Amino acid sequence: MAATITAIGFDADDTLWQNEQFFKLTEGRFKALLAGHAAPEDLGQRLLAVERRNLDHYGYGIKGFTLSMIETAVEITEGRVPAKVIGEILAAGREMLRHPVETLPHVRETLERLAGSYRLILITKGDLFDQERKLAQSGLGDLFDAIEIVSEKNAATYGRIFSQHGDGAAQSVMVGNSLKSDILPALEAGGWAVHIPHALTWAIEHAEKPLEAPRFRHVEHMGQLTALLSTLS
Amino acid sequence: MAATITAIGFDADDTLWQNEQFFKLTEGRFKALLAGHAAPEDLGQRLLAVERRNLDHYGYGIKGFTLSMIETAVEITEGRVPAKVIGEILAAGREMLRHPVETLPHVRETLERLAGSYRLILITKGDLFDQERKLAQSGLGDLFDAIEIVSEKNAATYGRIFSQHGDGAAQSVMVGNSLKSDILPALEAGGWAVHIPHALTWAIEHAEKPLEAPRFRHVEHMGQLTALLSTLS
Numbered sequence: 513m514a515a516t517i518t519a520i521g522f523d524a525d526d527t528l529w530q531n532e533q534f535f536k537l538t539e540g541r542f543k544a545l546l547a548g549h550a551a552p553e554d555l556g557q558r559l560l561a562v563e564r565r566n567l568d569h570y571g572y573g574i575k576g577f578t579l580s581m582i583e584t585a586v587e588i589t590e591g592r593v594p595a596k597v598i599g600e601i602l603a604a605g606r607e608m609l610r611h612p613v614e615t616l617p618h619v620r621e622t623l624e625r626l627a628g629s630y631r632l633i634l635i636t637k638g639d640l641f642d643q644e645r646k647l648a649q650s651g652l653g654d655l656f657d658a659i660e661i662v663s664e665k666n667a668a669t670y671g672r673i674f675s676q677h678g679d680g681a682a683q684s685v686m687v688g689n690s691l692k693s694d695i696l697p698a699l700e701a702g703g704w705a706v707h708i709p710h711a712l713t714w715a716i717e718h719a720e721k722p723l724e725a726p727r728f729r730h731v732e733h734m735g736q737l738t739a740l741l742s743t744l745s
Numbered sequence: 746m747a748a749t750i751t752a753i754g755f756d757a758d759d760t761l762w763q764n765e766q767f768f769k770l771t772e773g774r775f776k777a778l779l780a781g782h783a784a785p786e787d788l789g790q791r792l793l794a795v796e797r798r799n800l801d802h803y804g805y806g807i808k809g810f811t812l813s814m815i816e817t818a819v820e821i822t823e824g825r826v827p828a829k830v831i832g833e834i835l836a837a838g839r840e841m842l843r844h845p846v847e848t849l850p851h852v853r854e855t856l857e858r859l860a861g862s863y864r865l866i867l868i869t870k871g872d873l874f875d876q877e878r879k880l881a882q883s884g885l886g887d888l889f890d891a892i893e894i895v896s897e898k899n900a901a902t903y904g905r906i907f908s909q910h911g912d913g914a915a916q917s918v919m920v921g922n923s924l925k926s927d928i929l930p931a932l933e934a935g936g937w938a939v940h941i942p943h944a945l946t947w948a949i950e951h952a953e954k955p956l957e958a959p960r961f962r963h964v965e966h967m968g969q970l971t972a973l974l975s976t977l978s
Contacts, residue, residue, distance in 0.1 A: 569842045571874030575808040579835065582815060586832045593828045599819045602812065609802045640873040641804030641896045663874045 517704065517744055519678025520626060521670070522656075523688030524636035524643065527734075529650055530614040532712035535577065538604050542581050545597050549589045559584045560715055571663055573639030578605030609642060613649040618735035623655040625738055631657045633677050635686070637665050637693065665693040667700035674703060685744065687737065689713060699725050704744060708734060750937065750977055752911025753859060754903070755889075756921030757869035757876065760967075762883055763847040765945035768810065771837050775814050778830050782822045792817045793948055804896055806872030811838030842875060846882040851968035856888040858971055864890045866910050868919070870898050870926065898926040900933035907936060918977065920970065922946060932958050937977060941967060 525531035539559065543552045550558070562580045570576030581601050585593045626632060634656045636643050643661045647653050658677040662669050674684040685704035688694025690713060695705040704727040731740055758764035772792065776785045783791070795813045803809030814834050818826045859865060867889045869876050876894045880886050891910040895902050907917040918937035921927025923946060928938040937960040964973055 566839075569839050570808060571872070575803060575806075575812060578812060579808060579838070582831065583835050586828045586835070589828060591828045591832065593831075595819045595822060595824045595826045595828070595831070598815065598826075598828070598831055599824065602816050602819070605812070606799075606802050639804070640894065644896050661873065663877050 515679075515683050517630065517683055517685055517741065519631040519633060519674060519684040520741070521633045521635045521673065521684060521686040521688075521698070522623075523686075523690065523694045524634055524646070525638065526689045526710040526713065527616070527687065527694070527708060528619050528634075528652065529616060529646065532710065532714055534608050534611045535714065536712060538577075538581075538608055541604050542585075542601060545600055546585055546588065546593070549593070555584070555588065558588055562587070571639075572637050574605060574608045574642055575639060578602065578608075581605070609645075613646050615650055615652070616734060618733055620652065620655075622734045622737055623652060626741070627655050630741075631678055633658045633660060633673060635660045635662065635665070635670075635673060637662050665697055667697045670698045670701040670703060674701070685741070692718065695728065699727055703727065704729070706731060706737065706740065708732070708737075748916050750863065750916055750918055750974065752864040752866060752907060752917040753974075754866045754868045754906065754917060754919040754921075754931070755856075756919075756923065756927045757867055757879070758871065759922045759943040759946065760849070760920065760927070760941060761852050761867075761885065762849060762879065765943065767841050767844045769945060771810075771814075771841055774837050775818075775834060778833055779818055779821065779826070782826070788817070788821065791821055795820070804872075805870050807838060807841045807875055808872060811835065811841075814838070842878075846879050848883055848885070849967060851966055853885065853888075855967045855970055856885060859974070860888050863974075864911055866891045866893060866906060868893045868895065868898070868903075868906060870895050898930055900930045903931045903934040903936060907934070918974070925951065928961065932960060936960065937962070939964060939970065939973065941965070941970075 522528060543555045546555055559581060562584045566576060566580050570579060578601065582598055585597060585601060623632060632655060640661050660673050670686060671681055674681040678684045681701040681703035685706055686694055686698035687706045687708060689708055689710040691707060695707050698705040706729045708731055729740055731737055755761060776788045779788055792814060795817045799809060799813050803812060811834065815831055818830060818834060856865060865888060873894050893906050903919060904914055907914040911917045914934040914936035918939055919927055919931035920939045920941060922941055922943040924940060928940050931938040939962045941964055962973055964970055
């Protein structure tokens with residue numbers, strides 16, 4: 513009945529490799545640095561509010577996150593944060609940009625198994641510079657037929673990418689951990705979508721689960737993807 | 746003798762639209778904010794040194810520039826800069842990200858004239874998010890056959906882009922204001938290169954002029970490009 517699936521899009525952060533844990537670690541350092549000025553929960557809420565407010569200016573990524581931490585520190589202390597603390601926030605941000613790339617379980621063998629049978633496309637948002645660094649360090653780059661680093665993941669993005677590198681969205685499946693960025697817009701574009709949840713997902717990426725969508729699937733980890741794909745077409 | 750030129754690559758910042766002037770304006774504000782702490786020349790030199798040191802972490806763009814201004818302010822005051830000043834540097838950075846796009850003279854009509862006869866490719870480096878914003882605001886996007894926002898402009902970058910979107914570097918010409926990023930690596934890739942100087946060019950983009958290269962040309966402004974191209978092939 514359904515057309516054959518010929519292309520698979522993969523999200524990168526927290527789908528192929530760890531990402532959010534480095535943000536959480538840094539947020540912990542940020543809260544410790546400002547512990548004398550506000551309760552940890554307040555700091556977390558203020559930081560998230562500043563990040564949301566800045567998304568239209570900064571987009572996604574570590575540099576924008578660092579700028580938002582500094583802005584929160586200035587605001588929450590009403591301009592009294594010592595410059596030494598600002599220097600430590602800057603250092604924490606630079607450290608994030610150097611964090612080692614830790615590939616998630618089953619990722620490499622699954623990509624290697626699928627590479628002969630499907631066109632594989634990496635589709636990720638965030639800092640171009642940082643995403644290229646992580647891809648190079650992961651050693652996974654050669655397994656992909658195309659790399660798309662985009663500023664926003666919406667239905668138009670997926671429509672364009674699956675037309676350009678595959679046979680259109682209806683013959684493509686998107687795999688990722690974010691319902692908001694990976695799953696819902698890929699379904700909206702007319703594609704299939706496989707959710708692989710990650711224990712840590714950024715609050716801004718949360719969304720209602722599209723329980724009833726006929727092209728929506730769910731697996732626990734990347735090792736279950738190959739078997740699932742054979743049931744789709 | 747020479748093969749026909751079929752593709753033209755255009756740099757964006759300070760080739761299609763003003764860019765460096767916004768950095769210079771912001772640097773002026775930065776120096777004014779820290780005037781009590783160091784001489785303006787020292788501030789400029791320290792900022793440039795911090796920018797160079799951070800290029801490997803931040804890549805190019807306004808967010809990295811803002812982070813480098815903050816780092817310089819913390820360093821040069823030995824940790825005594827008031828948080829209020831940090832807040833003003835953050836605000837100056839956000840303002841840069843909203844600056845209106847000012848297309849340079851002769852750009853639109855030249856692109857419109859060339860669009861029928863050549864494949865036009867926008868090739869720019871910097872923040873993905875900010876470059877997309879500027880392209881959208883410029884209204885020039887539809888004149889290009891391809892948009893390539895890259896993290897670094899070297900010979901390999903030009904070789905790949907001119908193969909993918911044109912007929913290879915030997916049948917392509919790169920047009921831009923930076924000898925270091927636009928001209929030298931395009932020549933190295935085996936392509937043609939046309940330098941259009943801009944009054945303001947960032948110190949990191951300076952390079953020795955390749956006076957003797959047979960495929961190197963120079964014009965004063967974009968309005969002279971069409972006539973020059975007709976002499977190349």
